[in-house]
Amino acid sequence: MPNNIIENSNVNTEPVNTAQTETNAVFPVIQEEAVIDKRVVETGKVTITKKISEHEEIVDVPLFQEKVEVERVPINQVVQERPLSRQDGETMIIPVVQEQVFYQKRLVLIEELHVRKQVVETHQPQKITLVKEEVEIKRSAENENSVDKAY
Numbered sequence: 001m002p003n004n005i006i007e008n009s010n011v012n013t014e015p016v017n018t019a020q021t022e023t024n025a026v027f028p029v030i031q032e033e034a035v036i037d038k039r040v041v042e043t044g045k046v047t048i049t050k051k052i053s054e055h056e057e058i059v060d061v062p063l064f065q066e067k068v069e070v071e072r073v074p075i076n077q078v079v080q081e082r083p084l085s086r087q088d089g090e091t092m093i094i095p096v097v098q099e100q101v102f103y104q105k106r107l108v109l110i111e112e113l114h115v116r117k118q119v120v121e122t123h124q125p126q127k128i129t130l131v132k133e134e135v136e137i138k139r140s141a142e143n144e145n146s147v148d149k150a151y
Contacts, residue, residue: 096111
């Protein structure tokens with residue numbers, strides 16, 4: 001056996017270049033690919049019903065109107081010239097003159113008109129017709145596993 005050891009010690013222990021000693025082999029590499037396709041599937045139906053109804057309703061809306069009150073105030077005063085209209089707070093004063101014949105002609109202020117405006121609120125209930133639309137949506141699912149989603 002010692003002879004074997006000596007013989008084996010002559011063996012070259014350096015790494016061998018494997019590129020020179022190996023033969024080229026071809027290995028197929030396989031890869032799977034997924035093919036994805038989609039299609040429209042009817043999962044149910046929707047029925048929409050629209051109902052229009054009319055009903056009468058009484059509405060009471062305040063209405064405003066202006067009324068003019070005229071008060072005649074006798075003056076019977078002689079004036080030299082025609083007085084101008086004037087404002088006294090909410091009252092407009094409009095002089096009314098008249099020429100009178102005397103032995104001499106003179107201008108006499110016979111009265112003034114005092115005019116005031118008032119805002120009066122009245123209510124006149126009116127019967128009106130209002131239109132109302134109601135929509136009903138019914139879903140019927142053909143596929144029991146389908147999920148109804150609101151969009």
